[in-house]
Amino acid sequence: MEIVHFDIKDFPTMEKRFRTNFINSLTGFKSANLVGTIAANGKTNLAIFSSAVHIGADPALIGLIFRPTSVARHTYENIKTIGYYSINHVHESFFKQAHQTGARYDRQISEFDAIQLTPEFSEALPAPYVKESKIKLGVKYEEEYLIKLNNTILLIGSIIETFLPRECLMPDGFVDLEKAGTVTVSGLDCYHTTQRLARLSYPKPDLPLSEI
């Protein structure tokens, strides 16, 4: 197996698109979520994110990384204005539509209309869910951190409600994302389904692992 090595002096010499693809691939597999928001004038917005990160379970907190100048700026502005947003899993059945939300649509166009996914509202959340998504989180904005190194933002919200298929919820709280058809992303543009290897028991120093 031939190994290719790059060091920090090589990165600036890479063609921009090459570097973006390359560095985006290195974290490993990522989540694929559609973030649903609404503007003060009632116009809905939908944008794909691969940066959702678990921050904590109690309270239930989830983070997203934003580049304020990116195509996700409308999402950011809506969250800061309204204070709420939805996070909807992307499934195999609509991953191409989800990817298409990354296009730079004009502000007066709702991605819901452009890509033909269906907005859906709950009583608790002043932001649209994606009806076609099986696993949906209603999220309240909590706080943000400006990452000074490159002017990105870690935006953190608390989960205020969840919807999911009962058949995907295991007795111990684990959610079977594979059964829901949730996809994973690598790099900027590659989508994958998954195949379970195993659930493994809680690791302890002197005990062999078992499969759950």
Next chain:
Amino acid sequence: MEIVHFDIKDFPTMEKRFRTNFINSLTGFKSANLVGTIAANGKTNLAIFSSAVHIGADPALIGLIFRPTSVARHTYENIKTIGYYSINHVHESFFKQAHQTGARYDRQISEFDAIQLTPEFSEALPAPYVKESKIKLGVKYEEEYLIKLNNTILLIGSIIETFLPRECLMPDGFVDLEKAGTVTVSGLDCYHTTQRLARLSYPKPDLPLSEI
């Protein structure tokens, strides 16, 4: 399809392990990485993380979420002391060993010895890589942000070198993680291989997507 709904009043009533499994599942699929560090006394450490998040490509920045009181506290202390760490993809061939690094080993025990993975050093990085991993990043500590909501830490580093199989690097910079056998994690303990659906072209408002 029966839908189960929870709201924010339900979360505190959940049994602790149930809640932890549940909320950890909700972000979607996650990366699986082994973080390699070394203490000032030369003792190596290895710990699994599912929280790696892409922060930026230029400069190349990667984030990790830490709970300072967790089993990952030795990793955190080593990073803050030495200033460097490695991030190594977890593959199907050693995902059980990787999971086992989550056990609370005493500080004088190196997880490399306990789980039988092999430390490997480069000239540039004062921290151990995992020889068995095909995709390895050398990372320099840059800064951290304390998330006041729950006292977790977003720790950010800059990538100073990378190693990967040449056959996994595509001409446009995309890294084929599936070809490398990199796994993805759901919840706290479930490991999956992946199957590619498609790479999709850069989305534009009035153009149909194509497969790359």
